[in-house]
Amino acid sequence: MDVREYNREAWNRQVAQGSRWTLPVSPEVIAAARRGEWSVVLTPHKPVPREWFGELQGREVLGLASAGGQQGPVLAAAGARMTIFDNSPAQLGQDRLVAEREGLEMRLVEGDMRDLSAFADGSFDLIFNPASNCFVENVRQVWREAYRVLRPGGVLLSGFCNPIGFLFDPELEKQGTMQLKYRMPYSDFTSLTEEERRRYTDKGEPLCIAHSLEDQIGGQLAAGFLLAGFYEDLHSEGDKLSEYLSPLAATRAVKPAAR
Numbered sequence: 001m002d003v004r005e006y007n008r009e010a011w012n013r014q015v016a017q018g019s020r021w022t023l024p025v026s027p028e029v030i031a032a033a034r035r036g037e038w039s040v041v042l043t044p045h046k047p048v049p050r051e052w053f054g055e056l057q058g059r060e061v062l063g064l065a066s067a068g069g070q071q072g073p074v075l076a077a078a079g080a081r082m083t084i085f086d087n088s089p090a091q092l093g094q095d096r097l098v099a100e101r102e103g104l105e106m107r108l109v110e111g112d113m114r115d116l117s118a119f120a121d122g123s124f125d126l127i128f129n130p131a132s133n134c135f136v137e138n139v140r141q142v143w144r145e146a147y148r149v150l151r152p153g154g155v156l157l158s159g160f161c162n163p164i165g166f167l168f169d170p171e172l173e174k175q176g177t178m179q180l181k182y183r184m185p186y187s188d189f190t191s192l193t194e195e196e197r198r199r200y201t202d203k204g205e206p207l208c209i210a211h212s213l214e215d216q217i218g219g220q221l222a223a224g225f226l227l228a229g230f231y232e233d234l235h236s237e238g239d240k241l242s243e244y245l246s247p248l249a250a251t252r253a254v255k256p257a258a259r
Contacts, residue, residue, distance in 0.1 A: 003189060003209070004087060004136070006207060010207070011087065012088055014090075014091075015091060022091060023069070023094075024070065024098045025098060027101070029074060030102045040071040041130065041159075042159030043130070043131050043249070049229070049231075053155075054155070056078050059126055060080075060125050062083050062123070062124045064127050064146065065086055066129065067088060068095070073095060077104060082105075083119075084107070085109045085111055086111075087112060087113065089110055113145075114141040116148070121149065123151075124150055125150075125154050126154060126155045127156045127158075129142075129157065130159045133160055134208040134211065135206055139160075139215050140219040146223070147223040147224050151255070153254070155228075155252060155253070156251075156255070157250070158251050159250040160216050160251075162245075162247045162248065164241075165235070165247040166186045166208065166210040167180050167183065168182075185212070186210040187209045220251065224256070225253035225255060228252045230251050230252070233246055233250065234247070
């Protein structure tokens with residue numbers, strides 16, 4: 001099973017099913033953003049601190065694997081020059097819908113987040129990358145490409161999953177019991193039996209890959225970034241693991257300015 005191809009079609013199906021992360025923002029949200037009243041998320045709940053963005057007006061911002069008609073249009077309405085890069089044509093269509101409805105200028109590009117060859121070195125001032133790198137292999141390649149397309153002094157804002165959230169028995173978890181079943185490295189594509197995987201594929205859901213914290217945080221550092229911000233967040237309501245710890249996190253990473 002090809003990871004990129006499967007998840008592209010799965011996210012197309014999520015749009016058709018009206019998944020939470022595919023619902024375009026309302027005209028009221030865009031109007032508020034134009035007045036300077038806005039917030040966006042990298043993880044399910046906590047708004048990203050406004051100071052993490054700095055000045056948005058006129059800055060070149062890449063929404064990396066962040067289509068769906070949500071964060072990108074808000075940032076565009078707040079004054080950013082937005083490019084949205086995503087693997088799902090249907091998700092990009094949600095951004096197009098909002099852009100056309102609200103008269104926003106946004107560039108929409110389809111592609112694999114591990115390969116940003118569509119963009120020249122130093123093309124962007126800021127990259128906004130919500131918790132989506134669990135849908136690709138080799139997250140270190142994502143960090144290297146993000147570093148390349150940022151200008152010196154540019155900022156990468158990224159959300160990601162703590163890999164421990166993928167390792168428990170999902171059937172027992174539904175019964176309120178947290179019991180480790182899988183081990184790292186973990187992937188829905190290779191760690192599950194065919195029967196187990198059908199829990200997700202029969203519903204057309206995306207499949208995930210759990211990246212280690214060494215690859216998530218250490219990978220950003222290895223790419224050349226300096227970490228300048230960090231917070232944790234809970235998962236969706238009813239998530240048993242969230243009763244014990246925060247299974248998602250977000251980082252603010254800076255590409256050092258040229259000397």
